[in-house]
Amino acid sequence: MMYRVAIIEDEKDAAEKLQRFIEKYGQEKSLSFNIQIFGNGVDFITDYTANYDIVFMDIDLPMMNGMYCARKLRELDKGVALVFVTNMVQYSVKGYEVDAIGYIVKPVEFFSFSLLMDRIADRIHMANDHYVVVRNNDSMVRISLKDLMYIEVMDHYLIYHVNGGKEYRQLGKISETEKQLEPYDFFRCNNSFLVNMRYVTSIDGVNVCLGENQLPVSRKRKKEFMTALNNYFRKGGIC
Numbered sequence: 604m605m606y607r608v609a610i611i612e613d614e615k616d617a618a619e620k621l622q623r624f625i626e627k628y629g630q631e632k633s634l635s636f637n638i639q640i641f642g643n644g645v646d647f648i649t650d651y652t653a654n655y656d657i658v659f660m661d662i663d664l665p666m667m668n669g670m671y672c673a674r675k676l677r678e679l680d681k682g683v684a685l686v687f688v689t690n691m692v693q694y695s696v697k698g699y700e701v702d703a704i705g706y707i708v709k710p711v712e713f714f715s716f717s718l719l720m721d722r723i724a725d726r727i728h729m730a731n732d733h734y735v736v737v738r739n740n741d742s743m744v745r746i747s748l749k750d751l752m753y754i755e756v757m758d759h760y761l762i763y764h765v766n767g768g769k770e771y772r773q774l775g776k777i778s779e780t781e782k783q784l785e786p787y788d789f790f791r792c793n794n795s796f797l798v799n800m801r802y803v804t805s806i807d808g809v810n811v812c813l814g815e816n817q818l819p820v821s822r823k824r825k826k827e828f829m830t831a832l833n834n835y836f837r838k839g840g841i842c
Contacts, residue, residue, distance in 0.1 A: 605635045606727070607654055611647045611672065612640065612661045612688065617709065621659060621688065624716050631717075634724070644672030653680040653736045653745035656727055659707075662689040673701040679742045682734070684723045733787055735780075737763055739771040746771065748787050752813055754780060754797040764816075766802070790831040793821035798828075800835040 608625060612618035618640045629636050641647040644660075644667035658676065662669035673685060687706035704726060705719050733748045746763060754777065755762040761775040781789070781797055788800040792811050802813040806829070810817040820828055 605637055606656045606724075608636050608638045608657045608659070609647060609655045610638065610640045610659045611644055611664065611669065612659070613642050613665055614661075617661070617688075617711075618642075621711060621716075624711065624713055625720075627713065628717055628720050632720075632724070643667060644669060644675075648672055648675050648679075651676070651679050651743060653683065653743040655680075655683050657684045657686065657723055659686050659688050662687055670701070673703070677701050680745050682745045682747065684726060686719065686723070735763070735784075737771045738773045744771050748784070748789075748799070749801065752799055752802045752816070753818065754789075756795050788831075788835050790828055791824060792818055792828050793824055800832055803832060806832075 610618050610621055612621065622638055622640065625636050625638060628634070642665075644664050648667070660669045660673055660676075664672065669687065669689070673687075676683070676685065681702070685701060685703045687703055688709065688711065689706060690709040704723055707716060707719060734745050735748065735751065737744045737746060746765060750766045752764045752766050755764065756777040759774055760772045761777060761780060763771045763773075765771070777791070777795075777797055781791055784797065789797050790800060791797050796818045798811060798813065798818065803811055804814060805812045806820065807817065809820055811820050811828070
């Protein structure tokens with residue numbers, strides 16, 4: 604598995620040491636890491652795309668305080684594992700405000716770092732590694748596939764309907780998204796809707812029911828949709 608990691612650290616030696624520890628941990632655990640280093644929070648958060656698994660954030664940063672940067676990060680990405688790396692221990696207790704998984708006190712020691720990485724790896728594994736990233740207005744939103752109920756196409760926009768009632772939209776083609784999500788048990792019930800089989804509760808005549816949501820099933824696609832749904836259940840899918 605490849606983990607995508609961002610290090611936000613203005614001290615070059617500290618950033619390189621952390622990078623070495625990550626690489627050493629990867630060698631010991633047979634894991635791969637793609638690591639990017641940012642010298643300040645502004646460069647990191649500007650044009651942020653929610654494609655990181657782990658973010659190591661120094662608190663004492665130039666241009667933008669690390670705690671403020673973490674708050675901006677959470678506005679854009681609520682799922683990424685966030686770790687504070689700091690010698691300002693008095694601020695680490697505020698980590699709960701931004702759902703930080705933990706903190707490491709400088710100078711970083713490999714033993715404590717390795718224990719924290721074990722926790723992070725477990726959390727990422729439990730959270731399910733599969734997600735889509737949607738550009739919604741001026742932000743990037745990471746949506747776990749287990750929370751994505753269905754995708755609707757309207758004009759040239761894709762509308763992502765998430766469990767709980769939230770919706771996100773971006774320009775796109777449903778045919779391309781269909782190919783991307785096919786391995787994860789998403790199937791089109793008609794030309795306008797791409798459905799997560801996880802949420803199908805019943806087929807009611809010409810409609811597929813996802814809880815209280817009813818989406819039309821086209822005559823052309825109904826047989827294939829039913830076959831896909833049966834295959835989902837056969838391999839242990841849960842609605």
